[in-house]
Amino acid sequence: MARILVIDDDKDILRLLDFALQRVGHEVVTRSDGLQGLAEVEAQKPDLIVADVMMPKMTGYEFCKQVRAKPEGQDIPIIIFSARFQPIDKQTALDAGANEYLPKSISPDVLIKAINQHLPDSSLAVTSAMFGFFSLRGGSGVTSLAVNSAIALAVAAKAKTALVDLIPLGGHTALLLGVRPASSVVTALSTWDSNSTLDAIKPHLIKHSSGVQLLASTLNYDQKLSPADKRLTSLLKTIKSGFGLSIIDLPHSLDPPQAAILKSLDRIVLVLSPDVPSLQSTAMALQGLSRLDIPDRNIVLVLNQISPQSGLPIETIQNAIKRPITARIPYEPELIKAANQGKPLLIGSPKSAGAAAIGQLANKLLNS
Amino acid sequence: MSKLQPISKAAGRVTADFFTDSHRFSASIVVFKRQLIDVLSDKLTAYMDLVDIYVSRINKPGDIVGTYKRGSLVKEEINFILLSSETQAISKERYYVPNRISIPIFVTVSSFEIHGNFQWMGDLDIKKILATETQTFLPILDATASNSFIPDINFQGPTVLVNKAKVEILCLNEP
Numbered sequence: 001m002a003r004i005l006v007i008d009d010d011k012d013i014l015r016l017l018d019f020a021l022q023r024v025g026h027e028v029v030t031r032s033d034g035l036q037g038l039a040e041v042e043a044q045k046p047d048l049i050v051a052d053v054m055m056p057k058m059t060g061y062e063f064c065k066q067v068r069a070k071p072e073g074q075d076i077p078i079i080i081f082s083a084r085f086q087p088i089d090k091q092t093a094l095d096a097g098a099n100e101y102l103p104k105s106i107s108p109d110v111l112i113k114a115i116n117q118h119l120p121d122s123s124l125a126v127t128s129a130m131f132g133f134f135s136l137r138g139g140s141g142v143t144s145l146a147v148n149s150a151i152a153l154a155v156a157a158k159a160k161t162a163l164v165d166l167i168p169l170g171g172h173t174a175l176l177l178g179v180r181p182a183s184s185v186v187t188a189l190s191t192w193d194s195n196s197t198l199d200a201i202k203p204h205l206i207k208h209s210s211g212v213q214l215l216a217s218t219l220n221y222d223q224k225l226s227p228a229d230k231r232l233t234s235l236l237k238t239i240k241s242g243f244g245l246s247i248i249d250l251p252h253s254l255d256p257p258q259a260a261i262l263k264s265l266d267r268i269v270l271v272l273s274p275d276v277p278s279l280q281s282t283a284m285a286l287q288g289l290s291r292l293d294i295p296d297r298n299i300v301l302v303l304n305q306i307s308p309q310s311g312l313p314i315e316t317i318q319n320a321i322k323r324p325i326t327a328r329i330p331y332e333p334e335l336i337k338a339a340n341q342g343k344p345l346l347i348g349s350p351k352s353a354g355a356a357a358i359g360q361l362a363n364k365l366l367n368s
Numbered sequence: 369m370s371k372l373q374p375i376s377k378a379a380g381r382v383t384a385d386f387f388t389d390s391h392r393f394s395a396s397i398v399v400f401k402r403q404l405i406d407v408l409s410d411k412l413t414a415y416m417d418l419v420d421i422y423v424s425r426i427n428k429p430g431d432i433v434g435t436y437k438r439g440s441l442v443k444e445e446i447n448f449i450l451l452s453s454e455t456q457a458i459s460k461e462r463y464y465v466p467n468r469i470s471i472p473i474f475v476t477v478s479s480f481e482i483h484g485n486f487q488w489m490g491d492l493d494i495k496k497i498l499a500t501e502t503q504t505f506l507p508i509l510d511a512t513a514s515n516s517f518i519p520d521i522n523f524q525g526p527t528v529l530v531n532k533a534k535v536e537i538l539c540l541n542e543p
Contacts, residue, residue, distance in 0.1 A: 009420075053422075053432075054383075054394060054435075056420075056435070059422070059432050059435065061431075061432065083394070083452065084385070084394050084422075085452055085525070086385075086429070086430075086450075086524065087524075088429050088430040088521070088523075092430030092431060104452075105452045105453065
């Protein structure tokens with residue numbers, strides 16, 4: 001998922017592109033002239049800009065030049081999308097700093113293809129994608145979401161998938177999968193060194209019937225995992241290269257030792273529930289992730305309805321954190337049964353609303 | 369998925385490039401339910417009301433030197449108009465008529481040479497093309513217009529409407 005700024009004075013074009021780009025999983029911000037567009041670039045740097053040429057107050061060419069003059073605007077891909085369709089118009093746009101020039105007579109599909117070509121790291125290689133599931137406080141349903149998403153991702157991508165439980169002590173991934181681990185991340189780390197390969201991890205993995213392979217959290221109080229263990233980053237890197245998909249259930253902490261792990265993730269799924277304490281924790285988590293220089297586009301916000309009470313409206317939440325919610329998981333009463341039986345929702349109740357929403361989240365992650 | 373139509377700000381609005389001897393005007397005209405070629409041929413007025421006008425000089429046609437919300441263009445000063453689709457120029461009835469004959473055509477207007485294809489139904493009489501048609505602009509398809517003085521400056525498009533009153537010579541080959 002990328003954050004795309006679209007600038008055009010034609011409301012029909014804005015509506016159409018907003019729809020077409022959101023449909024393929026992008027976050028879209030629309031502005032109706034170049035001055036508003038420049039303000040948006042300063043306020044929150046987009047991953048890519050689509051701009052018209054013929055706009056009031058400032059032409060698309062002038063907009064390009066001004067974006068390029070800003071330090072934060074020098075590396076943003078800009079696609080000029082205009083009714084002027086002559087080769088000289090393309091050259092003028094490129095001279096002004098645009099990366100691409102497309103006439104408005106093309107279909108949105110062609111534009112989307114061009115956008116994806118210009119987005120840095122625009123398509124996560126399924127051969128090496130690592131997703132971390134995180135919240136700054138417990139009780140938001142992060143582990144349950146991580147477990148079920150791992151299954152949904154494995155099915156959707158048909159990829160070899162690992163689930164790693166980095167909760168320092170007593171993580172619940174094994175419980176939710178209904179497996180009894182004989183080993184854990186800590187025991188895997190105990191023999192790990194810089195020369196270790198995936199073969200050193202294999203004995204510690206438990207293969208679940210869904211195909212997901214789990215590296216569980218320790219259940220032994222004396223073997224508490226330390227996120228500061230430098231070998232952990234190397235171990236995760238090996239897992240990432242050995243599995244098509246890796247899903248990490250992250251500890252509820254943003255302490256500096258965890259920074260290297262967070263930075264190594266392709267996407268961080270930040271989970272919140274619709275209540276004020278969770279909102280506050282999420283705002284702090286976003287602040288912390290920003291301090292760690294985690295790019296905004298790497299953060300995927302998921303609203304998890306953990307209780308039957310409706311809680312805060314999604315609009316209120318989005319306004320408060322000034323970010324869009326990428327996916328919303330509805331309240332799912334079957335989750336309690338799933339946890340008690342050790343049978344994940346996607347296996348025990350695959351047709352439930354919750355399972356469907358998690359499936360959609362998995363698709364969004366794969367297409368992000 | 370449908371294409372983005374350049375006529376999008378309002379129904380009946382056409383965006384095009386209007387070329388005179390000295391300038392290129394990228395602008396829109398509200399035609400309501402008519403075709404642009406009919407608006408051009410309307411002899412009740414010698415002017416066309418344009419909106420959202422972007423002015424470029426002909427020697428640097430990519431550079432925009434001025435933008436204006438509204439303007440009035442003198443029809444007889446137009447050399448040709450470049451459109452992004454054929455259907456913007458001619459009526460649907462004419463567009464869908466079968467058995468149209470396509471003939472390579474060459475015309476010159478002041479300072480421009482235009483190559484393309486001309487479509488005709490029935491027996492071809494070259495004199496009729498300029499003299500007897502009721503429409504004052506001539507549609508040329510798959511057209512290229514090159515500046516006679518600076519040939520590197522050229523414009524291409526699916527349709528060009530050439531001002532018949534500005535035509536110096538019209539040449540074509542027999543089908």
